[in-house]
Amino acid sequence: SQTIHQWPATLVQPVGSPLSLECTVEGTSNPNLYWYRQAAGRGLQLLFYSVGIGQISSEVPQNLSASRPQDRQFILSSKKLLLSDSGFYLCAWSVGQTNTEAFFGQGTRLTVV
Amino acid sequence: GQQVMQIPQYQHVQEGEDFTTYCNSSTTLSNIQWYKQRPGGHPVFLIQLVKSGEVKKQKRLTFQFGEAKKNSSLHITATQTTDVGTYFCRGRANFNKFYFGSGTKLNVKP
Structure with missing residues (x-):
């Protein structure tokens, strides 16, 4: 069966610090x-x-970027976080063009302080 | 930008009352999906509608897709406290472009 993993679950980062969510x-x-x-x-x-x-x-x-170095890996990054980047980040996947149901990861709650 | 509008933003109902949320798109959608997000959780797929005028039911939930494929609704009959959460529609506008509605947060008072 298919599974999706997203981490970390929660993250507190200072303004100006980098970000990497996988x-x-x-x-x-x-x-x-x-x-x-x-x-x-x-x-x-x-x-x-x-x-x-x-x-x-x-x-x-915006100041976020994404990369897909492997077929089943998706990374969200930032070089310098802003306060406005705080939020709940969700990764999702779907297959094909017709079967478009999206399956979500558990999410990462990011707080920029 | 946002292409799928959803109303209302919030809905507070007494347990046993009905609830409806509506989605409207400025463009014709090839299909529309509905998701439920429990507080603190992630969206979970409920159903997909594809055909013009399609109606689908899941127990107390009724989903409709408009004739013009630009609007959709989710109706819950006799709400229960387990229905609490935020309901999102997700429309497919064109190839691999999917847009979520802004969501309707449902609160059910016991």
């Missing part, structure tokens, strides 16, 4: 991968999506 998927090949951010009490904002290794599409210009 997400890995098991049990499937060539998944579509997504990074979403959810501000407190708000909706889900699509940050990045990837349809293959090295293929990243950005939805929102």
Whole structure:
């Protein structure tokens, strides 16, 4: 069966520090991968999506970046965090173009102080 | 930017009352999905609608997809405290572009 792992679960980082969140998927090949951010009490904002290794599409210009070094690995990074980067970050995957159900990781709650 | 609008933002109901949340898109959607996010948790897939005018039911939940495939609704009959959470729609606009609605947070008073 397919599983998705996202870590860490919680993170407190000072302003200006770097960020690296990792997400890995098991049990499937060539998944579509997504990074979403959810501000407190708000909706889900699509940050990045990837349809293959090295293929990243950005939805929102900001100080975050994403990389996909391996087929089932998706990394969200920042060189210098801002206070406004605080939120709940969710990684998700889906397969193919027609079967578009998305499966989410447990999320990372990031607090920038 | 946001392409799928969802209302209401919040809904407080007494247990046993009905609840409905609506999603509207400015563009035609190839399909629409609904997710539920419990407090502190991650979104979990509920259902997907594909056909124009499609209606699907899951026990007390009824999902509809509009004839023009631009709007959708989720209706819960006789809410229970276990229904508490935030309900999101997710629309597929074009190839691999999926947008979530802003969500409706449901609170059910026992």
